[in-house]
Amino acid sequence: MARDITKLHPEARRLALQLVDECEKEGLVIKITDCLRDKAEQDALYAQGRTEPGSIVTNVKYPNSMHNWGVAFDFCRNDGAGAYNESGQFFTRVGAVGKRLGLEWGGDWKSIVDKPHFQLAGWGSTPAKLKQQYGTPEAYMETWPAQEPGWEKSADKRYKYRKDDLTLAASEWLTINNHWYLFGADGWMLTGWHRWNPDTRTVDPVDGSGDWYFLDNTYNGPLEGACWHSRDNGAQEVWFVE
Numbered sequence: 001m002a003r004d005i006t007k008l009h010p011e012a013r014r015l016a017l018q019l020v021d022e023c024e025k026e027g028l029v030i031k032i033t034d035c036l037r038d039k040a041e042q043d044a045l046y047a048q049g050r051t052e053p054g055s056i057v058t059n060v061k062y063p064n065s066m067h068n069w070g071v072a073f074d075f076c077r078n079d080g081a082g083a084y085n086e087s088g089q090f091f092t093r094v095g096a097v098g099k100r101l102g103l104e105w106g107g108d109w110k111s112i113v114d115k116p117h118f119q120l121a122g123w124g125s126t127p128a129k130l131k132q133q134y135g136t137p138e139a140y141m142e143t144w145p146a147q148e149p150g151w152e153k154s155a156d157k158r159y160k161y162r163k164d165d166l167t168l169a170a171s172e173w174l175t176i177n178n179h180w181y182l183f184g185a186d187g188w189m190l191t192g193w194h195r196w197n198p199d200t201r202t203v204d205p206v207d208g209s210g211d212w213y214f215l216d217n218t219y220n221g222p223l224e225g226a227c228w229h230s231r232d233n234g235a236q237e238v239w240f241v242e
């Protein structure tokens with residue numbers, strides 16, 4: 001199903017979710033529409049207006065759409081003003097937010113301007129490069145990192161945590177195996193002393209606000225990253241949650 005965001009390349013999925021959040025902060029309510037389009041879906045789209053009723057909506061056959069490679073997604077307006085109502089520079093403003101996150105925006109293309117479209121940057125507007133490098137979408141997908149909920153260790157021995165909805169924990173506390181862990185804005189599990197401002201949900205806010213927490217920094221220890229708190233008598237104890 002083309003609307004299934006979990007079928008996207010992990011990076012495209014992460015950015016799509018982030019885009020929705022960032023847009024909301026600016027009062028731009030959007031909905032992600034088409035994501036990965038498999039062969040049957042692209043064939044059906046191509047048939048529309050040709051061998052099937054309706055008007056022509058695409059000139060590309062599988063696998064010549066970036067959507068067939070899982071690196072592209074579309075969005076529409078979701079604030080009740082009409083899905084493709086451009087009033088208030090809506091699509092241009094969303095385009096700017098996406099570009100800030102590092103996405104390529106179809107509204108910047110010269111030949112076919114495609115304002116409701118985003119994709120991973122660096123591949124160009126057609127899948128020519130992807131085809132050359134991987135051959136088929138299936139072969140390309142084989143190279144994608146596997147995604148499952150749980151801890152993810154980086155090459156430089158730091159940790160992120162993927163939640164059940166497959167998004168990464170960021171700027172939040174999570175209870176994992178009875179212990180509290182704090183994650184920074186960029187998703188890294190934190191160790192050592194850090195501040196947390198619950199009102200702004202910010203880790204180590206630059207204005208110096210927030211309360212201090214100590215997160216076990218014993219590298220590779222059983223409680224690495226787990227939160228400690230101080231008792232009334234000044235002792236520190238690990239924060240265990242039943």
Ligand SMILES: [Zn+2]
Pocket residue numbers: 034067072073074114116117118
């Ligand atoms: Zn698109």
